[in-house]
Amino acid sequence: MLAVYDTATGAVRPFESRVPGQVTAYVCGVTPYAEAHLGHARPAVVWDVITRHLHHRGYRVTLVVNITDVDDRLIERALAQRVPVAALAEKHAAQYLADMHRLGVADPTYLSRATENVEPIITLIERLLARGAAYQAGGDVYLRVRSAPDYGALSHRRLEDLRVGVRIVPSAHKEDPLDFALWKGERPGEPAWPAPFGRGRPGWHIECSAMAWRYLGPHIDLHGGGVDLVFPHHENERVQSQMALDLHGEPGVGWWVHNGMVTSSGVKMSKSLGNGAALSALIEQHGAAPVRGYLLSVHYRSPLDYSEEGLRDFARGWERVERLWEAVQGAPPAAEPVPGERGELLARFPEHLDGALDADFNTPAALGHLFDMVRAANALIAEGSRAAAGLARRNLLAARDALGILGLGGAAAPANRAGQPPEPIQRLLAERDRARADKDYARADALRRAMAEQGWVVEDRREGPLVRPVTPL
């Protein structure tokens, strides 16, 4: 039975979709004004696992992910770089999406851009104006926060507790410093759309309300994003949807699912601090599979403190999984039982995996079971069990389906590993074979060192020597 943590209630509750067999989910994506860092990959990878598990549990999932392609930062950067806002946004969005593909993240059902949803945004703002929940001032439209019946219910804070005026910049136009912009009046040189309440562009929060509504309707089962979005973004989004869609206190979201931050030396990665580990570079350096696994090695709600060593250590362990995968290629797919405790472990792996993911998507526990399974399988295979190899193969495929790992073809699984090493290396290998046959071990070891210098290691297997490229760590 799947249970999921909900930020609004602060508890793990058994999951049940509003419509049996169908799940609707909305996840806040990125504002593509700069290169993506590791932190941006976390929600995408986490939600990819969530989606996979929901599918596995028999749900049809409709997932909407947004791209905020118009906002202050984007405009600021575009002006500085003298490029159109749309061009800057698309450039970074394309790079981000390419990285997601490399990480094995499946495309959402709808990838929605704010600029392509101005219509529903305007509709919602008009409704809010009509209900007295919003007002026009100085060309802008603001949401009247104090008109919301339960503002703060999601983020567990009271209006009085907010440091009004200290950190929220009061605007001359606002009735209340806490009010936020639904629509920003046109300014020269900035993108703008016509609207009944004046030309301008959408504020940040309204786009999510509009897109969730457009694609999924007034109620959605799951809503995700980083914990840093809980306040004010999701709080604002929640109350404006409440009022615009006439939910009358009925929750529009079943479960608010927030992932923890990726930090570096204990400090949150952020574009503005410039302390983010560039995603593309990490994937190139370590391979996509270890990066993905590393992101899943910590429970999604906990902070993940990135370090070079941490990722490298994970990559080392991951080698064992990939080696087993190699070892069981071609093993019989039939899941024959294997006697003994280890056989039992192999047989039960899929249910252990499902159990871990049912418990609020506990991917570290799932990986723990994976490693248990790998050790048992290796031990049995070393004893010559063909059936164990078959079970291990089935299990690895199950883990791949559930977690999206393996077979990603990143740098950690180089194409040449499976293929032939380059000609010079082959020659060295042949020479070494001759030296070994002659029991000239000094020469054999010298040749091995020569190959190592060129990035290739030799493993003398029972079946004969095997060369493989040194794994990039």
Place this chain on the structure above:
RNA sequence: GGCGACGUAGCCAAGUGGUAAGGCAGGGGUCUGCAAAACCCCGAUUCCCCGGUUCGAAUCCGGGCGUCGCCUCCA
């Protein structure tokens, strides 16, 4: 100042009332000409500290100490 989260072996990390998963690193061993890979064995009588509840707590409650996040753009 307010709200929230967290503190488990050298490092990373599950476990949230029934007697500490897993990974990396380290030590010993099997295998090997030697290695590599793989496997076996070894590590917290203990879960930041102090009280309390309980037959029993890393897990619940109270109080400290420490770290982080949010209240500003943010995944």
